[in-house]
Amino acid sequence: MSARQNRDPEPLHPHDELLRTDRIPHIWCSGCGIGIVFGALMSAIKKSDIPLDDIAVVSGIGCTGRMAGYIALDSFHTTHGRAIPFATGLKLARPQGNVIVASGDGDLLAIGGNHFIHAARRNIDLTVVCVNNFNYGMTGGQLAPSTPFGAKTTTTPQGSPDEPFNFCSLAAACGAVYVARWTALHIRRVTTAIGEAMNKKGFSFVEILAPCPTAFGRRNKMRRALDLLNFYYDRSVVKHGVHPDEASLDFNQRLVVGKFVDRERPTYLDSYHMVHQREIGDWPTIEHYSTMLAKEKTEA
């Protein structure tokens, strides 16, 4: 088993096995949803059959980006927005590895948005876990691409005039093979989803709506984490398989959660090898993806 590198000699909690306990307490505020999601990530890793040596966690910058620093696995805390391209290199150079990207909504979908859509398009075999706390927590609560229309942040003091992204719909449109959204309160679903995403070959995306009481809640009448969690409890509706375009986040009515996409498509490396082994003819007579897949299935 793994090195209990420089950590407390005896575990206090079931999660301690995967925690860098010598860095606990973590920096996250009381009630912050990042800790909840981080716990789910650790549970999913423990439940998976994947050897711990083969798992890497890559984060960008932000409160969520600090996840990489607390997990006692190969872990990389990169630059703001660039976790996905870093993880792409890591995965392509070591295809047997299972690479998880865990980062914030701003990191993955504002500054890192371009990388997100292209990694999904290429179907790079990554598990992308996005903690969506509707703002930039780390820098004190500014507008994010997820901030609901009208919500207050430090840079939208009168309410946001921006229309937010529906991340799940974006991921699906770009070709992600697994797309799910849960709230931090759906903790077992989150764990299952991360586990499924890790086992899925291809670009998987799990969005978790999470409380940021300090930066977001405070400015939006949800000062306590509980307020937002209760809000989720009241408003979230599970709709598996619904088209992500329909899975809207309407804070005035309901928040649609569930597993929206679970499909097959060759990964970047599958296609790379097929192309270089000349398994497909010259364009435009290249076999369609579905044919490629069928071929793969019969071989397997």
Place this chain on the structure above:
Amino acid sequence: MKYWRKPLDLGTIEVTRGIVRVIEGRCKGCEICVNFCSRGVLRMSDKFNRKGYHFPETIPGRECVNCRFCEAICPEFAIYSVETNGLA
């Protein structure tokens, strides 16, 4: 794994089906566990931990069913439960 030993800062209350344990020093007092325990087993203690937060304790007479929801949701990895096999 060895969770049966009893670290000094663990508050232990035994009930029939599960024991919930709190690593008091880790708790940041968010009250999430208290609010979402399906059995209403927990309440916030009047005591403060060394970080100055109140932490949860069990309500005497309430039974923990070892559902481990508190363990899963605690953002601080400060609470967990273990099965008691009916031992009280």
Place this chain on the structure above:
Amino acid sequence: MNGDDACCEGALAAGCRFFAGYPITPATEVAERMSHRLPEVDGIFIQMEDEIASMAAILGGSWGGAKSMTSTSGPGFSLMMENIGLGICTETPCVVCNVQRAGPSTGLPTLVGQADMMQARWGSHGHYEIIALSPSSPQEMFDFTIEAFNLSEQYRLPVMIMADEVVGHMNERVVIPPADQIVTVERTAPTSDPAQYLPYQPDASGIAPMANFGDGYHMHVTGLTHDAKGYPTMTAEAQAWMVDRLIGKIRDNADKIISYDTMFLDDAEIVVAAYGISARSAKGAVLAGRQAGLKVGLVKLNTVWPFPEEFFSHLSTKVKALLMPEINMGQMVLELERLAQGRCQVVRITHPGGAIINPSTILAAIQDVFEETK
């Protein structure tokens, strides 16, 4: 073959197995050749969505255990800066080839420049040291690329190849030695028990052994200031420890890293110092000067960073003047001015970019200096 192609062959000979890049003139040929050569050696080529992603990807590739490289020019080099800093801070071996064109901005995409020299040195924020090599022929594109990989693996940092459009596109004979005659350097793997491993604790060589993803060391790698464990440590002391080490590993080994060639230095009164394509013009001018009976010498810089400080300090006490032709308005010459400290004249031969500096221009400058100092 041309310089860009030679660069690829050098990379492959050095063991490069991962390339991430984005097309840009005049570096595109590097990516193009890599895209067909890498699959032949079971390597991976990927065209990323931009140069930021390319740079991030090669850092990831390197931690994945593959010798990794990207190539770019002008605007792309600017986009790479932040992640070059991440590579420096996390001590990630990799190679960045900049086939320089003229700037600023889009500038002259197809025409030569050498104006990114200070950007290579200082382009990412914070204080650090780098290694940069400057080839002046396709043969050197081959040789220096191997050297760049070796230095990056040995000293654990991104190493830059500061080429230029003319060298990149120039066709010349390149001698590729048999594989067993090519010296390659591999990163030092840790030997300690994973439980004791300190990913940023230097060993006797002054460099920390590096575990790759999957080796079982479960290391944490961050661009935050970190301690020997690799843990973020937000103190001035930790900053001092880290920065001293990042800088020290290059400065303390500068003698081993620095490479230059000299001609006619024994009796030279005037010395032309040059790098990259301008070193070829300089050589022509120096040979012509010698034919005309002028006591002129040449220093051709192979390594541009770290700069040979002691060498030029000393040289400045022996010669009347140091001249530096470069296709910018005076960049590396600032180093000469700094080191000469007024002990000899330092002459800038500048060019805003778009064309090489003719040997005749350099010769004329040499003659002028001889006239003045007579």
